[in-house]
Amino acid sequence: MxxxxxxxxxxxxxxxxxxxxxxxxxxxxxxxxxxxxxxxxxxxxxxxxxxxxxxxxxxxxxxxxxxxxxxxxxxxxxxxxxxxxxxxxxxxxxxxxxxxxxxxxxxxxxxxxxxxxxxxxxxxxxxxxxxxxxxxxxxxxxxxxxxxxxxxxxxxxxxxxxxxxxxxxxxxxxxxxxxxxxxxxxxxxxxxxxxxxxxxxxxxxxxxxxxxxxxxxxxxxxxxxxxxxxxxxxxAPSCRYAAEFIGVSNIMTGSRAGDVFTDTRNQTTHKVSGGAADGTVLMVRPERLRVSAGQVGPAGHENALPAIVSDCVYLGSDRTVHVRTASGEEMVARTEVPRTDDGIQPGVPVTLTWNIEDARVLAEEAAR
CATH class of the missing domain: 3.40.50.300 (P-loop containing nucleotide triphosphate hydrolases)
Incomplete structure (x- = not known):
């Protein structure tokens, strides 16, 4: 008042x-x-x-x-x-x-x-x-x-x-x-x-x-x-447009069959749950991705995708790691700045990993 x-x-x-x-x-x-x-x-x-x-x-x-x-x-x-x-x-x-x-x-x-x-x-x-x-x-x-x-x-x-x-x-x-x-x-x-x-x-x-x-x-x-x-x-965006308009999203396109999503561009498969039953888009937010040097990710993650680091941007307590997958797709992860050198730098091969609950299957377009 x-x-x-x-x-x-x-x-x-x-x-x-x-x-x-x-x-x-x-x-x-x-x-x-x-x-x-x-x-x-x-x-x-x-x-x-x-x-x-x-x-x-x-x-x-x-x-x-x-x-x-x-x-x-x-x-x-x-x-x-x-x-x-x-x-x-x-x-x-x-x-x-x-x-x-x-x-x-x-x-x-x-x-x-x-x-x-x-x-x-x-x-x-x-x-x-x-x-x-x-x-x-x-x-x-x-x-x-x-x-x-x-x-x-x-x-x-x-x-x-x-x-x-x-x-x-x-x-x-x-x-x-x-x-x-x-x-x-x-x-x-x-x-x-x-x-x-x-x-x-x-x-x-x-x-x-x-x-x-x-x-x-x-x-x-x-x-x-x-x-x-x-x-x-x-x-939980309703479709690709909502995912890309609100915040930053990593988008993979393909098809879903049950609890498996096939990324047709990178020719990889990923475990999924929830989301659109017939969705053609897999979304992962940058803060949900983990980045590990080398072509083998750490244990405990259900999904992995190899890539090459293209850039690292320092943001204070956080950093963004920009990578390019085998198909040429650009993706970005947001992680804490490590206290010691973890080997993540431009040109280095890395593996992106995420858990099932960290991704969401979406429809290409929302129901009108």
């Missing part, structure tokens, strides 16, 4: 139902009958590459874009025909859109005045909103006197000053540098927990999505290819 709002209880977020939402521009389908249930009070991220439809979906929920089919409901009530300014949803854009001639205080107060809030209530509401984003001490400054991160905090304050039950954010950190982005990721996550409202966040940055979200909806070409927690998307 904001420090100046001791008498206010945290808000309860609203649920959002996206029911068969469709959007078409000319001959191009942007959203293909999207269904999505967003739980009250959760932090849900719409993640995807440019052109996946994530921002279009957010703007349809906000009311800035009209869908060509389907319905949007908030707490079970349709808002599809409700104008954007009457939906009661907070919105934060990538570009702050602050009034340059107004102070921080007046930027936040502007909407309250425009909507006819009682004059006596406005100072308290603005103070609470600025306190939530730790900008209360800069209320007299103008946007040009603030850093990019501070301006984005003001934009957040302006969105939450109405105390909406839903806050929509369209790549709000996209214009910031890496360090500031990471700082504000934690700030937005804290704000979500304090307010208790529903956050819907759009980004193309998978690390940002993993850091902030309760659940992630991964979009590709107008479809949701996977919906789940960050852990589910990372550890």
């Amino acid at each position: 904001p420090k100046n709002a001791n008498t206010q209880e945290p808000l309860t977020g609203a649920s959002i139902e996206v029911d068969r939402i469709r959007k078409v521009y000319g001959s191009t389908t942007i959203l293909n009958d999207i269904d999505l249930d967003i739980r009250a009070g959760e932090f849900l991220t719409l993640l995807g590459a440019s052109g996946s439809g994530k921002s279009t979906l957010l703007n349809i929920i906000a009311g800035f874009i009209k869908a060509d089919g389907g319905d949007v409901r908030v707490d079970g009530k349709s808002i599809t025909s409700v104008p954007a300014h009457k939906r009661g949803l907070g919105m934060v854009f990538q570009h702050y859109a602050l009034f340059p001639h107004m102070s921080v205080y007046d930027n936040v107060a502007y909407g309250l005045r425009r909507h006819g809030f009682p004059k006596a209530e406005i100072p308290g509401l603005v103070a609470d909103a600025l306190e939530m984003v730790e900008m209360g001490h800069l209320g007299k400054r103008r946007p040009a006197e603030l850093s990019g991160g501070q301006q984005q905090r003001v934009a957040l304050a302006r969105a939450v000053v109405f105390r909406p039950r839903v806050l929509l954010m369209d790549e709000p950190l996209g214009a910031l540098d890496k360090m500031l982005r990471e700082q504000l990721q934690l700030e937005i996550r804290r704000l979500h927990k304090e307010m208790g409202i529903t956050f819907v966040f759009v980004t193309h940055d998978q690390e940002e999505a993993l850091t902030m979200s309760d659940r992630i909806a991964l979009l590709e070409k107008g479809d949701i290819v996977q919906l789940g927690t960050p852990e589910e998307l990372y550890d």
